[in-house]
Each structure stands twice: as structure tokens, then as C-alpha cells.
Amino acid sequence: MSTSLKQQIFSWQKSLTHYFLTSPDRLRAIKVTIAIGVLTAPFVLLGESFFAITLALGALAGALSETDDHPKGRMKSLALKVICFAISSLSVELLRPYPILLGCGLFASTIAFVLIGSLGERYRGVTFGAQLIGLYTMLTITLSPAWYWQPILLPAGALFYGLFSLYLLYLNPWRALDEHLARGFGALATYLEVKAGLFPSDKNKQGEIRNQLALLNVQVVGALDGCKEVLNSYGDSIDDKTVLQPYMRYFMLLQNLHERAASSHERYDLLSSDQANRVLLEGIGHTLLQYSHACKKFAESLLAGKTYIHPISLGWMVDALNDQLKKHDIAPDQPVAMIVRNLSRSHLSLQNLHEDSQRLLTPKLRKDNRSLMLRAKELLDWQSPRLHHAFRLGLCFLVGFTISEIFALAKGEWIILTTLFVCQPTYSATRQRLYQRILGTILGVVGGVLIIQILPTIQGQLLLLLVSTYAFSLWQLRNYSVSVMFITIFVLCAFNLLAGKGSSSIMLPRLIDTLIGSALAIISVRLLWPNWQYKRLPALIAEAISKNTSYFQAILEEYLQSTGEDDLPYRIARREAHRADNALVRAWQDMQFEPRNRQQFRQQAFTLTYLNHALLAYISAFGVHRDQHTALSPEIAHLANDIVGELQKTSLSITTGKTLGNTRIINILKQIRHSIRGSSQPIPKQQFTSLYNIADVTEQLLKLANGFTSRRE
Incomplete structure (x- = not known):
């Protein structure tokens, strides 16, 4: 081999490595594709398509339920996942001859899985994967040579993918x-x-x-x-x-x-x-x-x-x-x-x-040290949105399964699979998923059928299955509609390989079941314990202002600290202020997708959201200079504490629904203006300017809060 050819190959390898390493989405997609390719190719070429597709579905469920964790944590998660996958698949196989028991099992297990998954990210991955495995078992149960094959092959596929992923993580343990x-x-x-x-x-x-x-x-x-x-x-x-x-x-x-x-x-x-x-x-x-x-x-x-x-x-x-x-x-x-x-x-x-790099920097990070029992107790409160979502999803599964059984729908399990992905905790998220799911399914069916006609051979369909796997994994977190289109093509290829009739008998049932599942999801979230944003807005606005107040107080305390102290309380207060602001922004965004008659206080909510974000920005400006450890003058400290009091009053006004006076903040603004004009020292003047902006937004917030509470009264 000539030197120039070696250099060219090395250059290609370097470019390809850089292409995948610099994009987590691309790296994850190629990882899933390689795992599924290794599992499917030998069996498909040997004519054992059932084993190939079942292993591929197990690997896909393992990939979809994978969470970021230390290698030790991933090993524990993988072991738990394989056990739960086997139990889920076996339960479906044993209960399938008894539809009533299977329907009740779907309802109860769905509620349990959603609640257990809410206890932590690792549990969420395991329980979501177990739900997928149960549905995959239902989809292909009639094609299984014996009852025990799916409980073996589906966990085996997940195990293979998990070990492959762990091996890659072993090569670079810090990749996550x-x-x-x-x-x-x-x-x-x-x-x-x-x-x-x-x-x-x-x-x-x-x-x-x-x-x-x-x-x-x-x-x-x-x-x-x-x-x-x-x-x-x-x-x-x-x-x-x-x-x-x-x-x-x-x-x-x-x-x-x-x-x-x-x-x-x-x-x-x-x-x-x-x-x-x-x-x-x-x-x-x-x-x-x-x-x-x-x-x-x-x-x-x-x-x-x-x-x-x-x-x-x-x-x-x-x-x-x-x-x-x-x-x-x-x-x-x-x-x-x-x-x-x-x-x-x-x-x-x-x-x-x-x-x-040599400086010792070991700041503390906040952890959720609550026991599993305490977290479970909070979830079991009937006012918990997560509990409502668990019951909604369980009922969707039960109704979808009942429809499938009564009308003997071909592959009616897709109704349940659709509701799993479409039904979200909020109406707006469900509505967006609904449109994306239907659009992606239609495009996937049409595109898949056309491509399968072009690639009628087994090798061609295997290639299409792997390409659609890569594209689905790549677009999964980028664009849901595009990812659904490719997973639909994956399904068409899989069933065409399994039964030789993917493009003819699967196309129409897939579309019908998607429409039914999507309808169930949107109806359930619309009628069962709807959590309309206008009802949440007062509490969210009050919470956001309260957290901004705590953040402002933490900044004032930081000015008094000596250099080198861990600023964990400050960082906690700052993060909570941003989280509360983000919750308010998301609620306002979600309101745009809700029915018009559920968009009460829309304009007031927008203005309050806008002002709260501005307040957070001005408080951040006051905080970015804290590490200079410039002492606060008594005058600035006094005015800052007065502003804290007015912010607390604003939060209280929204929480209680009572209109409060706002003359005090006007006096504070006058004092700050006077101090800015009268100050000759640069640093206090800079602080006065920041305080003025904070006080000005506080005044606007208090006025709007009074109008907001008046309308609520």
C-alpha cells in the first residue's frame, strides 16, 4: 500500500472519528445502529427473521431507556433492566390468553411504572423500558415460535446493547x-x-x-x-x-x-x-x-x-x-x-x-437526600400532577386495549404504543406530540412503502432497517416528527422481514391505530384532571418572585463573606430563581396551545412573566460583581433591604389575592435617584444604578400584581 493511500485512509479515519465524537447525537445513533446491525444481520441472512427482529427490539428498548450515569451505576441499572424486561415480557406471554387479566395488569403496571420512574432518573429508564418491552411482546406474540422466546430474546437484546455501551464507556469513562x-x-x-x-x-x-x-x-x-x-x-x-x-x-x-x-x-x-x-x-x-x-x-x-x-x-x-x-x-x-x-x-x-488547573477546587453540589419513602409519599398525594398523569396513562392503556380486543384490530397494540409516546403530563405537550406523531407516521408509511418497493430483497430491506435506525436515533432529540417517520419505516421493514407483508397489511392498521391512540391521549388529558396553566399561574408567579427575592438576599450576604468561602447557598438560591423563572416561562408558552377559553389572564401573565425575567436579569447584574468583595455602604444595604421587603409584599399579594399599597416602593425609587445624583464614588454609584433597575421593575410588578389580584377577586 502506497504512502499516499495510507495517508488518505488515515485522514478519512480522523475525519470520521471527529464527525462522530463532536456530536453526541451522531455518536449515540451510530452506537445503536452497530448494536442492532450485529444482532440482526446474521439471523436475517440465515432466514431467522423472528430472532433478528426480536433481538433488535430489545436493543432498541435498551437504547431508549438508557440514562447517563457512572459506569458502576450503569452496570447496576443494566442488571435491573434485564430482570424487569424479562418479567414484563413473561407477564404478557402468560396473561395474553386471559384478556381481562392482561387489561387489568396493563392498567395497574402502568400506574406503578410511572410513579416508580418519578423517583429518579435511573428508575425512569428502567420502568420506561419495561413498558416498551411489554408492548413489543404484545406486537409480535403471534409470530413467536414458543411462549418462552420473547422473554429470553428481548432482555438479551437489551443486555447486548448495554454491554456494548458499557464497553465504549470503559474506553472513555468521562464521556458522559x-x-x-x-x-x-x-x-x-x-x-x-x-x-x-x-x-x-x-x-x-x-x-x-x-x-x-x-x-x-x-x-x-x-x-x-x-x-x-x-x-x-x-x-x-x-x-x-x-x-x-x-x-x-x-x-x-x-x-x-x-x-x-x-x-x-x-x-x-x-x-x-x-x-x-x-x-x-x-x-x-x-x-x-x-x-x-x-x-x-x-x-x-x-x-x-x-x-x-x-x-x-x-x-x-x-x-x-x-x-x-x-x-x-x-x-x-x-x-x-x-x-x-x-x-x-x-x-x-x-x-x-x-x-x-492546579488550583484545588472542590465546591459542594446540592443533592436530593430525601429517602425513597418520602419521595414516594409526595407522589401518592392526590394533588400530585404525576399521579394524575399515571392514572390518565393507565386508563388510556386500558381503553386502547379494550378497543383492540372488541373490534379485533390488526396489531391494535399500536394504539397503546402511540398513547405511551403521545400522552404527556400537560395538554399543550400532548397536543404538540399528537400533531408530530400523526405527521411522522403518515410520512413514514408513505415513504416506507415506496422505498420497500425499490428495495424488495432481504438485503435491501435489512439495509433500510439499519439506515432508519440511525436516522431515528439521530433525530430523536432534535425533531420528534422526523424521528417518528424513521421509526415507522423501521417498523415496516421489521414486519416485512418477519411476515413478508410489511407494506401491504401493516400500512393501514398503523395509520388507524395511530389516530385512535392519539385521540385517546388528547381526550384523556383534556377531560381527566386537566392542569390548565391559568390556574397554576398565580402560584408560579408568586414562587418566581419569591425565589428572585431569596436570590437577591443571597447576593447581599455574599458581599459580606470573606474570600475563599464556599458559595453553595448562593448557588442554590440562584439556581432556584432560574428554575422558578423557567417554570413560569414554560407555563406561559404552554398556555398558547391550550383552548382559547382556558387562556384567562393571558396578557397579564405575559407581562408578569416578562417583568420577572427582567428582574432576574437585573439581580444577576448586581450579583456578577459580588466576587470583587466591594463592601456595601450602609445606605445601599438599607435600600436593598427595603426592596427585598417590597418584593416579598408583591409575592404575598399574588399568593393571598389581596391588593396591597405600593407607595413605599415609589419613595425608595426617589431615594435611589437622589443617591445616584449625589454620589461621587464610582462603585457605590454603580450599585445604586443596579438597585434602581431592580426597584423600578419591582414597582411595575407590584402594580401589575395588584391588577392581577383584583381580576381574580
Whole structure:
């Protein structure tokens, strides 16, 4: 083999490795495809399609129920999964001749599985997979040569996939941490890219961009929560905690960068209205784009296992901004200067990341230390939305099974399988899944039938099955409709290989059963214990304002702490404030998909949601400077405590439904304005400016809360 050919092959291998390593979705998809290919190809080519497809379904269930965990945790999860899969499949085989018992078993086991899965991520994976295995057993029970084959083959397929996944994890034990951190930095990069559109700010587009940022913030905070859970999992499974220090450092960096990115030092439309700021604001916008690019590069370096190289262009942009500040003689207490300082610190944090690699950094992370008994007790409260969802899903399974039995529908089990994926805890999520499921199924049936005609051979259909497996796994978390289309093609190929009639006898039943299952899901969530968002909004708004208040108080306490103390209470307060804000944003978003007569307080809810997110941004701006340990003057501390009192009053007003006065906050605003004009020291003046923005939003919140409670009365 010539040297040039070897170099070309090596180059291809390197490109292919980089292609999969830098995308968790692609890596997961190829992993599932290889596992199913190894299981199916030999049996299909030997003419034993039943064994091939049953093993493939077991592997697919194992992949769909896989959770991120330390290798030790995954081994325990895999052992539990294989046992539960075998019990689930065996139960269906033994009860299938007795439809009444099987229907009752479906109802009871579904409720139990949903509730047990709510106890933790590991339990969720096992119980969801057990539900899938039970339904897969029902789908292919008539094709099984003997009653014992499916309880053996389905868990065996899951076991094979689990061992294959564990082997790959053994080659890189820290891959789960790398992926979660990369997902966090990637989400932050998208957030920064959108926020760059605010510099300079177009007043007509500002509201739209703010709404986008609120939705993107949900993804960033979700990624942070995922990182924390995986870090805790690894921390519980290893003795030498020092090996986690680099990941803890990256996690803390991500939190700090997110806080700075989420902060707002001033209303951007006011800054943009001053022509003197125009050049600086455009520079800030370009710098944010460079900053976004740096976060993407860092995420890619984590996935590829390479050393992060900080972009030189970001340093140039930051230096240019600081030069502009000096050129125009802009005081350090001005909002534009504070934004530039924020960007400068973020740039330095990324640039000097590896220089701090020897620094001992072992901050504590919050854990859910509640016992399983206590968590189960909370779930069994009849007011628990999760318990309502468990009963809804159980009833859907029971009704779907009854319809299938009474009308003797061909493959009526697809009704139940459809409800499993379509029926969600909320009406809006179910409605979105319904449209996506129906669209994906129609496209998959039409496309699958056409392709099967082109590839009539067994080898061609096997190839199509593997391609659809890869595409389904790739799109599963990206676009549900596309993933459904490919899993439908997978099903058509599977049954065509099993019985030689996938395109003729499976097409119409698949469509009919999907429609029936989707209808059951939307009817159940519409009529059975509907959890309309307008009923939740008062409590969510009050909770969000309360958590923002706690976050503000934690910041004030941080200013009093000495350097080096663990800021766990502060980080908990900050995360809870973001979670409460995200819950409010999601509720507002969900309301848009609910029936119009269930969208009460729609405008008030939107405004309160918008203002609460603005309040969180201004509080974050006050918090990003806490690590400078600048002492708070008595005047600032007094005003800050007064604002805390007004925020508490606002939360109380919404909680109790009683209208309260708002004259005190107006006086606070007057005092802050007077202090800003009278202060000659830069740092207190900067703090006064942040306090003014917080107090101003608090005043607006209190006024709207009074109007909101008046309407409720």
C-alpha cells in the first residue's frame, strides 16, 4: 500500500472519528445502529427473521431507556433492566390468553411504572423500558415460535446493547461528563448569539429577542441541572474526588458565564437611543458573537478530547472595547462600561482556564437526600400532577386495549404504543406530540412503502432497517416528527422481514391505530384532571418572585463573606430563581396551545412573566460583581433591604389575592435617584444604578400584581 493511500485512509479515519465524537447525537445513533446491525444481520441472512427482529427490539428498548450515569451505576441499572424486561415480557406471554387479566395488569403496571420512574432518573429508564418491552411482546406474540422466546430474546437484546455501551464507556469513562458540559456550553453559545441582537437594540424587536432569551435560558438551566446530576453520580461512585476537579472547574465556569450572560445592567433600548454609545454597542454585539464562538469551540474541545485554544479574535475585540471606553472617557460606573467589564471578565475566565488547573477546587453540589419513602409519599398525594398523569396513562392503556380486543384490530397494540409516546403530563405537550406523531407516521408509511418497493430483497430491506435506525436515533432529540417517520419505516421493514407483508397489511392498521391512540391521549388529558396553566399561574408567579427575592438576599450576604468561602447557598438560591423563572416561562408558552377559553389572564401573565425575567436579569447584574468583595455602604444595604421587603409584599399579594399599597416602593425609587445624583464614588454609584433597575421593575410588578389580584377577586 502506497504512502499516499495510507495517508488518505488515515485522514478519512480522523475525519470520521471527529464527525462522530463532536456530536453526541451522531455518536449515540451510530452506537445503536452497530448494536442492532450485529444482532440482526446474521439471523436475517440465515432466514431467522423472528430472532433478528426480536433481538433488535430489545436493543432498541435498551437504547431508549438508557440514562447517563457512572459506569458502576450503569452496570447496576443494566442488571435491573434485564430482570424487569424479562418479567414484563413473561407477564404478557402468560396473561395474553386471559384478556381481562392482561387489561387489568396493563392498567395497574402502568400506574406503578410511572410513579416508580418519578423517583429518579435511573428508575425512569428502567420502568420506561419495561413498558416498551411489554408492548413489543404484545406486537409480535403471534409470530413467536414458543411462549418462552420473547422473554429470553428481548432482555438479551437489551443486555447486548448495554454491554456494548458499557464497553465504549470503559474506553472513555468521562464521556458522559464531557457530553453534558458540552451541551451546557453549546446552549450558552446559542444564548449569547441571540443576545448579540440586542446591541444595538431595536425597540420593535427587543421584546421578541427577550422572549427568545427566556426560552433559551430554559435550555441552559436544564443543561446545568444535567451536569450537576452526572457530577453527583460520578462523585458517589469514585473514592478519589480529585479526578473530578477539572470537570468541577468547568461546571463552575459554566455557571459563572451563564450568570454574566443573563445579567442586564440597563435597558438596552435606552442605551441604544444615545448616539454616543452606538459604536460601542455595535462592538459589544460583535464581541458577544465572538464569545459565542469561543463557547462552541470549548464544547467541541471537550467532545473531541483536545486542548481548548482560546480565540485570539475575542481578545482583540475586548481590547478594542476597552480602548473605546478610554477614548470617549466613559466612567467605569456607566452601564456601557459595566457591560464591557462583564465581557472582559468572561474573556479572561475562558482564556486562563488551564492556568488554574492546579488550583484545588472542590465546591459542594446540592443533592436530593430525601429517602425513597418520602419521595414516594409526595407522589401518592392526590394533588400530585404525576399521579394524575399515571392514572390518565393507565386508563388510556386500558381503553386502547379494550378497543383492540372488541373490534379485533390488526396489531391494535399500536394504539397503546402511540398513547405511551403521545400522552404527556400537560395538554399543550400532548397536543404538540399528537400533531408530530400523526405527521411522522403518515410520512413514514408513505415513504416506507415506496422505498420497500425499490428495495424488495432481504438485503435491501435489512439495509433500510439499519439506515432508519440511525436516522431515528439521530433525530430523536432534535425533531420528534422526523424521528417518528424513521421509526415507522423501521417498523415496516421489521414486519416485512418477519411476515413478508410489511407494506401491504401493516400500512393501514398503523395509520388507524395511530389516530385512535392519539385521540385517546388528547381526550384523556383534556377531560381527566386537566392542569390548565391559568390556574397554576398565580402560584408560579408568586414562587418566581419569591425565589428572585431569596436570590437577591443571597447576593447581599455574599458581599459580606470573606474570600475563599464556599458559595453553595448562593448557588442554590440562584439556581432556584432560574428554575422558578423557567417554570413560569414554560407555563406561559404552554398556555398558547391550550383552548382559547382556558387562556384567562393571558396578557397579564405575559407581562408578569416578562417583568420577572427582567428582574432576574437585573439581580444577576448586581450579583456578577459580588466576587470583587466591594463592601456595601450602609445606605445601599438599607435600600436593598427595603426592596427585598417590597418584593416579598408583591409575592404575598399574588399568593393571598389581596391588593396591597405600593407607595413605599415609589419613595425608595426617589431615594435611589437622589443617591445616584449625589454620589461621587464610582462603585457605590454603580450599585445604586443596579438597585434602581431592580426597584423600578419591582414597582411595575407590584402594580401589575395588584391588577392581577383584583381580576381574580
